Amino acid sequence: MSDHELARTNVILAELLGDQGCPWTKAQTHESLAQYAVEEAYELAEAIASGNSDDIREELGDLWLQVAYHSAIAEDFDSNDVAHTLNEKLIRRHPHVFGQTTVQDAAEVADAWDQIKAEEKSSRTDPFEGVSPKLPPLLMAAKTRWRGRDQKPIPPVSVAVAELVDVVNKLAQDPEMLTPECLGQALGALVTLGVSADIDPDMALRKHTATYQQEVRERYKAQHSS
Incomplete structure (x- = not known):
């Protein structure tokens, strides 16, 4: 999906949420949409298990819709803020690519990721929080x-x-x-x-x-x- 198509999703959602848009779309909240994000994630997992590329592509689109939809109805952030948060996290958790840290293999990458994540969540009092x-x-x-x-x-x-x-x-x-x-x-x-x-x-x-x-x-x- 090109940047144009990603932007096009936001334009379509803005139309659906506008004055002349879809009543059902405009009535939804983060809470009412939560179940759909879960369902779409399961359907994506099912598509991956089946190995059908067309199904995987379609289910990824449905899951992307949930991200774009929640971003569109949020009052204190938008899809650009979501992308920025993700990008910063990816850079922060991959110092072996974007910094000076060196690793030998995938296992060391996983260990480093967990260590960085633990430092970010150092205020947790329960190991199973989250x-x-x-x-x-x-x-x-x-x-x-x-x-x-x-x-x-x-x-x-x-x-x-x-x-x-x-x-x-x-x-x-x-x-x-x-x-x-x-x-x-x-x-x-x-x-x-x-x-x-x-x-x-x-x-x-x-x-x-x-x-x-x-x-x-x-x-x-x-x-x-x-």
């Missing part, structure tokens, strides 16, 4: 492990596998042990394994589910085509 309770449980579990790793380090993959195997073996020996608490422990062990291997558990499950759905659809079509 982790929304409205996040999907799988995503929240992964983010919680990342946030809490200073107090409880993320184990190596081998240790995470051992923890998961231990839980599964207990269930295999006595299936009646399967309770909500035990299942939560098993799912938690899977999340820990994913985080230990630097794999997003939420995206991994989305891709697996998309594959499962496709397999079921194909079997369904085969059964009903004869």
Whole structure:
């Protein structure tokens, strides 16, 4: 999308929010629009899992609409302020590109990012401040492990596998042990394994589910085509 098209979005929204604009568009607030930002983010994740480039492009546009829309109805900032805040953050958190800091690999970049972010949020009294309770449980579990790793380090993959195997073996020996608490422990062990291997558990499950759905659809079509 060119700068012209980005500016065009703001012009269109200004028209929709104008005196002769759309009643529904003009009636919305940050609060009423919040659910749509969440929905669009999920739909983007689904498109990414499917691997369809056209769908990804469309869903990115829908998500951009949420940014532009919130900026258009805000009283104390606009889309340029949002972009400025983002740009300053990107520069500040990449001193190895825009400053004199040197890093060896992506892992060091991630560590430096976390350190800079921690310094910016030094006033936090809770390590999980900012982790929304409205996040999907799988995503929240992964983010919680990342946030809490200073107090409880993320184990190596081998240790995470051992923890998961231990839980599964207990269930295999006595299936009646399967309770909500035990299942939560098993799912938690899977999340820990994913985080230990630097794999997003939420995206991994989305891709697996998309594959499962496709397999079921194909079997369904085969059964009903004869």
